[in-house]
Amino acid sequence: MPEDSILEVRGLRKVYRVRASRADPGPAGSALLGHPLARRQRARALVAVDDVSFSVAPGQSLAVVGESGSGKTTVARMVVGLERPTGGTIWVSGQERSWRHVTSRERRRRAREVQIIFQDPYSSLDPRMSVRGCLDESLRLHFDWGRERRDARVAELLDQVGLDRRQAESLPRALSGGQRQRVAIARALASEPRVLICDEAVASLDVSIQAQVLNLLSDIRDATGVSYLFISHDLAVVRQVSDNVVIMRRGRVVEAGPTASVLSDPSNGYTKQLLAAIPRPGWKPTRSASPDES
């Protein structure tokens, strides 16, 4: 069992059973589409995540990078407990995560270890709950504090994520995308977790806001010593926030190592492609070597 890591994942695997679908019509599949017989096609196993291992040291930041279909989000959802792994083990603070009988009490305990920030700030907050309501709900759940202490903590959290205290009573719809994402970060910090998962947390923000949030995340790490599991498709963002990186493609890890060395000297062909595809100063688009996708 790993001692020096806050989060360790070994041999993680996720298989979905899916009905053979349009995307994969099989040999004579297309002729059967819409035909009752088509439904008889056997459920197919879709391996979303296959033998993924990594570890995150306390206060460190690990980025999991990949494009759509790489399984990176599934990894995040398994670590945070939203999906049940088909195989493999997850240790948090040296304790193995079990998937049997996860009571709400156990979920509350885990919530103080791992929290998550989602991509879309427009749907990751309850539209009918004010900023204060949202943060207070989390504080009430995790701490046995009185009203005053909680209010003080809400103010502190708002300060920490750079929101005006006067915005505490606002509903999400009165906030911009960037502000909402700050609320989501504050909510995730409320339970004082040791690991914060950012699932494409800046991908849908405007460039100028993206920079603000990236700076904020780095400030929070300095202030709280929280570890990040940063899920992203964007190597430029990953360079900014992570110490180590895992590159995933089609459910498998294709390259892993310290971010600086992987990005300055990638050894895997796919990593090179991914790096070459990021628009940056002096960049020209190039054809990736990948064969035509269907």
Add this chain to the structure above:
Amino acid sequence: MSVLEIDHLAVDLPVEGVLRRVLHDVTLPIAPGEAVGLVGESGAGKSMVSRAVIRLLPEGAAVHGDIRYAGDSVLAMGRPALRHFRTHDVAMIFQDPRAHINPVRTVGDFLVEALVERGERRESATTTVTALLASVGVSDPERRFRQFPHELSGGLLQRVMIAAALAVSPTLLLADEPTTALDVTTQSDVMVILDARRRERGLAMLFVTHDLELAAAVCDRIAVLYAGLLIEDVPTGDLRRDLRHPYTAGLLASRPDPVSPRRRLAAIPGRPLSAFEIGPGCPFAPRCPFAVARCLSERPELRDLDTGRVACHRAEELRGQLLSIATPGAASA
């Protein structure tokens, strides 16, 4: 002469029965064969510009100013002229190809349709389109021809849309965030093809995007839109070498770089404003580190400055200083 002249374009859209300004003032000429990148953040109104050009604005929209294609006012066109303009002169590529292609018809039908509509024979149209599909990097075009949109990946479908756009042999391409919904490697592939075919055919292009670097890679000029106002128009070559507007400089500095060492990002404070929210002065003034009293009260005109145009009261005096904000850009330019 310009192929397209957007002349003091302003657009109001009805929101809950009240007209609301989404574009204040956009003047943008595009020369034949020239690619112009229209860059802006959300709320800047960049998509409204491309939609206004082919008159695809929602019902009830009020359009002021003028848009001229080859000297003819698009806004004054009657139905037949507008139809001819849309089917012969201009082609649009949208962000979400799936929403703009009939899901129950084959890719082949979709592609051939436009040509047949223009009076071409079906056989010759099929040949043309098959060749086009091959030219946009679609392998096995005959098979793709019989497939339905849902059987194609997003990247492939966007190439089909490019083929469809090229099929009508337009002189002007309007591309509205054509690769935003795609993965980065797919984006790169699609951009290579779009760029190559455009140059080969000498098409003019208005490339609407939020990604300044992407626009810089494929466009001759960059036009920056902020809160419904065009604030800068600069040749791509000068974009980094000679920064003239604090917003453009801030945008360049906001974006991290995948290879250069980590540094704290020079984020622009505040959030991008929408067109209807701005005051009487410069729209960027509330977020601008260089703003002076005049910036808040008097809106800067878009004026010529060397090779481009800029709307900033302090453009001349800031020219040297701005470079220090966008350091990595300056180093590589």
Add this chain to the structure above:
Amino acid sequence: MARVEAPLVAPTEAPSRRRLDWVLVSTSSVIALLVIMAVFAPLLAPDDPNYANILATNQGPSAAHLLGTDSFGRDLLSRLIYGARLSLLGPALIIVIATLVGTALAILSAWYGGWFDRVASRVADILFAFPGLIFAMLAVAMFGPGLLAPVVALSISYTPYLMRVVRAEALRQRNLPYVAACYVEGLRVRTICTRHILRNVMPLLLVQAALSFGYALVDLAAISYLGLGVQPPTPEWGVMVSTGQSAILAGHPQESLLAGLMIVVTVVAFNLLGDRLATRQKGVVRA
């Protein structure tokens, strides 16, 4: 990566303080008036609704009887006012029961999915196959006429309708990241369902309840009209339409007409209200 296009209307803008919504105001006042009428019937009615005066049958409007009398010489205005009580109580009971049960089943189905969802949905499908009226008539045949049997029967037949509409929305909410965030926080499932999901389906629920109220009122009135529901001489609008029929031929249509008019006004008010609430929501829904 899919980007979130910011809505055209900037999110920072406070929800616009609209001008007074006249449809909303007028429909709610009509409904409020009807409710007041039902609650304070003894105070408002000029006469005993069941006092028959055979010397003054089928009279036109007069100072003594503002809306005239029926074929038994009973004061029509008083009967209409008292009639509001049962005519509104029936549909109200139906909607309350159907909404409570339907919403509970809908949210549970959306949350747990699996066999629970499949069973609930199939049962709903089967119930859909029975027209509510026939179901109610069946119930009356079994339990005898009155208010109870049709109310119970219609509650059962309205439940799957409400459940289906609410389930779709609850399912949408359940799959939004904010619910996942609640789960990760360690909130109890009950709390997530009531404090978050229920609160977010509530606006839709109100619309559906308002619209269904109108339908339920018509269904109940039809049952009364057929003589299977509330029995005469109890004042109730559906009953009044029925009992007034014989007088129509004699040239005294006021009872049937007035009772019918009350039904129409109530149904239209509820339908307009539901419709209005629905359109207002569309404007408020997040981008």
